[in-house]
Amino acid sequence: MKNSEWKAVLRFIGTLLMAEGGLMALCCIPAVHFADGTLPQVGLCSAVTLAVGSLLRYRYRRFRDIRDKRMSYLLVVLLWIVLSFFATLPFLVTGATHSFSFAWFEAMSGFSTCGATIFPDVAALPSSILLWRSMMQWFGGFGIVLLVLALTPKLGINKYALYTAEASGADNAGGATVRTVVTVRRTLTVYLSLTLFFILLLLATGMEAWDAVNLTFTNISSGGFSINSDSIATLTALQQYILAGAMFFSGVNFTLLYLLFTLRWRRIGYKLDELRSYLLLCLAAIAFVVVALHTRSGLPWGDALRLGTVQTVSAMTTTGSVVADYTLWPVPVTFLLMMLALCGGMAGSTSGGLKTMRVLILFRNARAILHNRLHPNIVNPVRLNGRPVSGHITNNVMVIFLVFGGSLMLGVMGLMLCGVSPTEAIGASVGCLTGYGPGLGASGGFGCYAHFSSPALWFGTFLMLMGRLECMTLIILLLPRFWRK
Secondary structure, three states: OOHHHHHHHHHHHHHHHHHHHHHHHHOHHHHHHOOOOOHHHHHHHHHHHHHHHHHHHHHOOOOOOEOOHHHHHHHHHHHHHHHHHHHHHHHHHOOOOOOHHHHHHHHHHHHOOOOOOOOOOHHHOOHHHHHHHHHHHHHHHHOHHHHHHHHOOOOOEOHHHHHHHHOOOOOOOOHHHOOHHHHHHHHHHHHHHHHHHHHHHHHHOOOOHHHHHHHHHHHHOOOOOOOOOOOOOOOOHHHHHHHHHHHHHHOOOHHHHHHHHOOOHHHOHHHHHHHHHHHHHHHHHHHHHHHHHHHOOOOOHHHHHHHHHHHHHHHHOOOOOOOOOHHHOOHHHHHHHHHHHHHOOOOOOOOOOOOHHHHHHHHHHHHHHHHHHHOOOOOOOOEEOOEEOOHHHHHHHHHHHHHHHHHHHHHHHHHHHOOOOHHHHHHHHHHHHHOOOOOOHHHOOOOOOOOOOHHHHHHHHHHHHHHHOOOHHHHHHHOHHHHOO
8 A cells, every 4th residue: 555545545534524624613503592602612623623634635635546445445444433533522522521432432323323322311411512413423324435425526546445345235236337426426315305305394393493403314314313311202293203204214225215206217126126125024023013012011002003113113224213112112022123223224225234135135045045955956046126146246245144243243242241231232232233222221212321331332332333334344454464565
């Protein structure tokens, strides 16, 4: 890796820091409007971040080309780490927390749209911090690198390598021939349109603009942060259903949504199998949870339908918004919610988890293997949307499944070594790795992670980064051969 490419990486990081500083500056608006007394502190954080970003961009302005594919992986990881580091400043300077471990955990949870929080009483936070948490999730939900590719396409870098390094679960079935910038801009168009649509929809229900903007930002990004200590439990039934709709659409492939919105029906066939599986799994899970809440918990059908629908969609899309303390629900329901979070939404969406497409390929591959055991001489390839899936793709899916499962087990063992109880370690590992956020025990439902030790918080932060980059990008950097010439 050449020295000039390292300087180009620093220039790229400077560009993103300038954008982050601009977002911090927007947090001055609620600081002034609500007079929460944090204007000088937030302004200082914004100025420092802008200054560092401007310095890096100006100092290395002549270095643009990054030809080594390895630098794409390194750049993406460094971006998430550096931006999360500077994102801790508002938490520390305003006094929201005095622990860097707490601030680091919250910042990584925000940008990775995990939704796990260390604040037991979110409503007591200054308005500037509440908006900062929401904007981190909205910014991170689309993807830090993807946003820059959409706005500044003329980069001297392998755009496809950069695109897949951050979004390995994205809509990249077309291989290296994909029109990366076009795909990213279409995704951004859908993202902005959905955000505006659901803000207006919530406003139409009588919700205050402040609540509508923050809740839309965190739910359309599959984030789950809230400005209320009880998440979305105190909202009206209509508002909860609207947010469930926002969560559901955030779990759908954004390229597919673009084709649907622009009435290009003939071009959506390559995603129908995944969409059908996503819909059927979501409906089946909702039916199971609703019936269980009515029969086992004794809830009326109306309440069971509302709570079951919203919480199931939240788990399926790894949003993490909580409508009720699900840790008090029947154990099979809680177990199902964790399994749904592991599955996740469609590829190319803001949701985390394994993604529905990969799970579908795994099941069809297992079915093909069983058929071949009964009929060894038949040719029975794995098919998706009526077309055979190449062995290369099937092998990649199996490797990602193995790595994801291994990371989950290591996460459980690592948290247990940090003093976390087995039940909470399982819930926290699922919550952090998938991006769902809430776990089990004291960190589940309306709980938080404030009782975790510093080592446990740092380990949870590592799991968030692993899950956001879908494990592979971070593991590649840990291989010795990555650093060899």
